[in-house]
Amino acid sequence: MDCIFCAIAKGEIPSKIAYEDEHVFAFYDIAPQAPVHVLVIPKVHISSVDALDESTSELIARVMLAIPKVAKAAGLTNGYRVISNVGEDGCQSVKHLHFHILGGKKLPETMA
Ligand code: 5GP
Ligand code: ZN
Numbered sequence: 001m002d003c004i005f006c007a008i009a010k011g012e013i014p015s016k017i018a019y020e021d022e023h024v025f026a027f028y029d030i031a032p033q034a035p036v037h038v039l040v041i042p043k044v045h046i047s048s049v050d051a052l053d054e055s056t057s058e059l060i061a062r063v064m065l066a067i068p069k070v071a072k073a074a075g076l077t078n079g080y081r082v083i084s085n086v087g088e089d090g091c092q093s094v095k096h097l098h099f100h101i102l103g104g105k106k107l108p109e110t111m112a
Pocket of ligand 1: 016
């Protein structure tokens with residue numbers, strides 16, 4: 001399988017790392033949409049939120065618990081936004097589950 005985020009999590013494609021532990025990897029987005037824009041991913045390949053089920057519940061908890069750590073490490077002391085795009089209508093371009101953390105300024109209220 002050819003997955004760019006699997007390759008990033010393995011260090012095969014370089015990235016600016018924001019956080020890493022046994023199960024979770026976080027790196028700065030290559031095309032930031034806010035002053036701080038970090039992507040948080042599980043190291044194992046899961047295609048999107050839509051693929052989550054009971055078998056991935058422990059892993060997704062680890063990913064979610066990493067988010068406040070990533071935010072703190074990225075200096076987001078005044079709040080931030082967490083987004084996960086899913087599938088065609090969600091405009092998901094990379095088919096490896098990821099959560100965008102956006103912040104560093106007051107973000108617009110509406111997204112859609
Ligand atoms: P999506 O549109 O799937 O929700 O978000 C994919 C995100 O991955 C986009 O914000 C895009 O800029 C980012 N991205 C795509 N390829 C790379 C890459 O090679 N390195 C990094 N750091 N980010 C990437
Ligand atoms: Zn992958």
